[in-house]
Amino acid sequence: MESLSLPQIKAAMANFNAGPFGIIVHYYPQVKSTNDVARELAEKDAPEGTLVVTDMQTRGRGRLARQWIAPPGSSLLMSIILRPNLPPTHAHRLVIACGLALAEACEAVTGVRVAGKWPNDLQVGGKKVAGILAESAIEGEQLAWVIIGAGLNVNQVFEPDDPLAKTATSLRMETGRSHDRASVLAQTMTRLRDWYPLVDQKMLITAWRTRCPMLGQSVQAETSDGVLVGVAEDIDETGALLLRDTEGQRHCLTHGDTTILAQCVPEQ
Numbered sequence: 001m002e003s004l005s006l007p008q009i010k011a012a013m014a015n016f017n018a019g020p021f022g023i024i025v026h027y028y029p030q031v032k033s034t035n036d037v038a039r040e041l042a043e044k045d046a047p048e049g050t051l052v053v054t055d056m057q058t059r060g061r062g063r064l065a066r067q068w069i070a071p072p073g074s075s076l077l078m079s080i081i082l083r084p085n086l087p088p089t090h091a092h093r094l095v096i097a098c099g100l101a102l103a104e105a106c107e108a109v110t111g112v113r114v115a116g117k118w119p120n121d122l123q124v125g126g127k128k129v130a131g132i133l134a135e136s137a138i139e140g141e142q143l144a145w146v147i148i149g150a151g152l153n154v155n156q157v158f159e160p161d162d163p164l165a166k167t168a169t170s171l172r173m174e175t176g177r178s179h180d181r182a183s184v185l186a187q188t189m190t191r192l193r194d195w196y197p198l199v200d201q202k203m204l205i206t207a208w209r210t211r212c213p214m215l216g217q218s219v220q221a222e223t224s225d226g227v228l229v230g231v232a233e234d235i236d237e238t239g240a241l242l243l244r245d246t247e248g249q250r251h252c253l254t255h256g257d258t259t260i261l262a263q264c265v266p267e268q
Contacts, residue, residue, distance in 0.1 A: 003029065003055050003073050004181060012182035018189035020049035021080065021196075028052075030072075032059040034079035035135055035149040041081060042137070042145040048083040053185065057151075074156045074170075076181045079149040080192075084199060088138050091146055092239030092254070093199045095120050095134050096208045098148045101191035102130055103211060106152070108187055112174045116211035118232070118241050118258055122152075127169040129153050154181050202237070209235055214260050219243065223256035232258070 006027040013022050024047065031037055034052040036059075041050055056072040070077065082094055103114040103122055106129070115123045122130035130152040137144040153170035155178045171179050198204045209215060214232045221228045221243055230245035241253040 004053065008182045009053060009185065012180070012186040013189065015183075016186045016190040017193070018186065019193040020047070021189040021192050022049065022051045022186070024050045026050070026052045028054045030054060030056045030058065033057055033149075034077055035133060035147050038079035038081055038147045038149070039135065042147060046081055048081060050081040051189070052079045053077065070151065070153070071156065074154065076150070076152040076154050076184055078185065079147050082146045082148060082196075084143055084146060084196075086143050086199060087141060088136070088143055089238055090200070091134060091136050091143060092119065093204060094146050094148055095132050096204055096239050097195040097199050098150060098192060099132055100195050100204070100207055100211070101188050102132070102150060102152060104191045105184055105187035106130075106171060109179055109184055110171050110175050112171075114211070115213055116208055118212060118214060118235065119239070119255065124169050124174050127167055129169050129171065129174075152184065154179050154184065205235060205237060205239070208239075214258060218261045219258050220261055221253055221256045221258045223253060228253075229261070 004027065006025060009025055009027060026037065026041070028037070031054045034054050034057065038052045041052070054077050057077055084094060086093065099116055099120065099122060103116065106114050112124055114129065117123050120132040121128050130150060133149045134146055136146040153168060155172045156170040157173060158165040158168060195204065212235065215234065217232055219230070219232045228243055228245055228251060230243045232241060233244050234242045236242055236252065241258070243251045243253055245251060
């Protein structure tokens with residue numbers, strides 16, 4: 001698989017007007033984690049929009065301390081520094097904005113519909129194609145900075161005997177052809193330019209709801225407090241999932257892992 005390069009990324013960015021996003025790019029053939037590199041830069045006052053990209057992570061991670069594993073040159077692995085004027089309770093809105101941007105970029109290059117899986121995954125045909133991870137620092141009552149890390153399966157091919165084949169897919173597997181990762185990155189930054197000013201607007205949550213097929217469905221949610229089963233009713237203004245359990249109690253979930261159990265059949 002072809003490696004990325006800084007000139008390749010810069011050339012792709014030049015074809016799009018992404019505003020402040022991606023003007024400053026730090027590219028590494030290999031790092032432990034792009035989020036770790038971005039955090040160091042943020043703590044040294046790197047400006048908003050600074051982007052960290054790599055071809056391979058040796059200690060990439062997702063939610064719940066899970067490891068993100070991808071062959072070299074197969075994925076789009078990146079982190080971006082944001083400095084939003086938002087309270088910490090609304091930090092997940094930034095995950096949503098980046099999720100929308102990444103989903104639209106994937107659709108632009110593949111023509112394949114991309115769905116959202118709460119809290120921070122993207123799926124195609126019910127299989128995971130991307131994951132997003134946010135890390136932040138707080139000053140007073142505001143967010144000082146937020147690092148949004150994303151891993152997108154672009155050119156992997158999961159063989160039938162690979163355990164991941166049951167739950168994961170890639171842009172290449174969905175289209176039958178390989179894709180230019182630098183172009184996907186540039187298009188993502190352009191769409192983030194459009195969504196970022198709307199992080200405090202209702203339409204951001206509305207747009208994310210339309211991408212979440214689990215809403216209205218029976219789901220199982222695994223959280224640090226235990227497992228809940230019920231109906232995923234809505235996503236609130238902070239990005240939290242509102243779940244009504246089998247006893248009728250409503251829960252506001254800010255973290256966890258969800259699985260659709262069955263289609264809900266409307267009452268006749």
